[in-house]
Amino acid sequence: MPIQQPTLRRPQSFGSTRTRRVAPRVTGPTVGQCFDIEVIRDTDGWMVRIPEIGASARASRRAAIELVARECIAEQTGIPIGYVVVFVAREIV
Incomplete structure (x- = not known):
């Protein structure tokens, strides 16, 4: 019967257990971030407010x-427009 070779193992100490790493909290806008916008109907179009970055823009059509909003966010933050997502959180007609 063959003799098994002992395997080399590091002894586990109490402090060497694996811990879960938590991603740091992001305080500013990041790539791929979704922005909530507020839309207000005006006499000559629509006013778009982006409270997260403190900006506003005007659109002539609802479409x-x-x-x-995406163009305004991209211009203000430097995030490429393809990575910007908007969600209409509030609409006042």
């Missing part, structure tokens, strides 16, 4: 609100 253009998302694009206008």
